[in-house]
Amino acid sequence: AQSVAQPEDQVNVAEGNPLTVKCTYSVSGNPYLFWYVQYPNRGLQFLLKYITGDNLVKGSYGFEAEFNKSQTSFHLKKPSALVSDSALYFCAVRDNGKAAGNKLTFGGGTRVLVKP
Amino acid sequence: DTEVTQTPKHLVMGMTNKKSLKCEQHMGHRAMYWYKQKAKKPPELMFVYSYEKLSINESVPSRFSPECPNSSLLNLHLHALQPEDSALYLCASSQPRQGPTQYFGPGTRLTVL
Numbered sequence: 001a002q003s004v005a006q007p008e009d010q011v012n013v014a015e016g017n018p019l020t021v022k023c024t025y026s027v028s029g030n031p032y033l034f035w036y037v038q039y040p041n042r043g044l045q046f047l048l049k050y051i052t053g054d055n056l057v058k059g060s061y062g063f064e065a066e067f068n069k070s071q072t073s074f075h076l077k078k079p080s081a082l083v084s085d086s087a088l089y090f091c092a093v094r095d096n097g098k099a100a101g102n103k104l105t106f107g108g109g110t111r112v113l114v115k116p
Numbered sequence: 117d118t119e120v121t122q123t124p125k126h127l128v129m130g131m132t133n134k135k136s137l138k139c140e141q142h143m144g145h146r147a148m149y150w151y152k153q154k155a156k157k158p159p160e161l162m163f164v165y166s167y168e169k170l171s172i173n174e175s176v177p178s179r180f181s182p183e184c185p186n187s188s189l190l191n192l193h194l195h196a197l198q199p200e201d202s203a204l205y206l207c208a209s210s211q212p213r214q215g216p217t218q219y220f221g222p223g224t225r226l227t228v229l
Contacts, residue, residue: 032215043220043223096216102164
């Protein structure tokens with residue numbers, strides 16, 4: 001079974017400071033990993049994904065994530081946070097085996113609050 | 117264009133009502149999904165349609181009935197819902213041949229009285 005953990009319910013950061021949102025995962029095979037962001041009363045917006053290749057993945061709005069196979073982690077980062085980055089962030093995983101079908105498993109979410 | 121649209125945006129219904137949620141995408145995606153999301157919680161998968169056929173039903177109660185009339189449309193028919201079914205219902209789509217990324221619609225906020 002696949003699972004995702006986001007150990008922090010909330011991350012507070014000052015505007016202009018680096019932002020990190022943590023994610024660890026567990027899958028039986030090789031993982032497909034995703035980050036989504038959700039603004040209040042909105043759907044999930046795709047930020048970036050890791051399928052294969054370079055461990056550093058660059059995504060939308062200046063976000064990037066680093067895949068670390070030995071630590072089974074996929075932390076989301078942004079060098080300089082903006083107040084507008086305040087939102088709920090979800091990490092998700094899918095096993096790349098055929099048995100997984102199209103099923104994504106989401107972490108519990110991390111609320112990011114960027115203060116001016 | 118990675119747009120998934122959902123109607124209505126908000127829906128209030130009584131426990132005896134019958135209503136439907138609609139989802140549409142014109143990206144040529146052949147997999148479509150229904151998720152249920154409670155406040156401050158992650159989305160929970162309900163149903164998956166792959167090439168217009170139901171491929172995953174996550175043991176969802178029969179008061180929720182999905183329908184995929186064609187490759188662009190996905191409906192969720194609601195009947196005899198309970199107040200605990202109040203949630204944000206999200207639709208998503210993906211193109212299996214282009215990778216596993218799912219693209220989400222804005223959701224329908226459902227309130228059951």
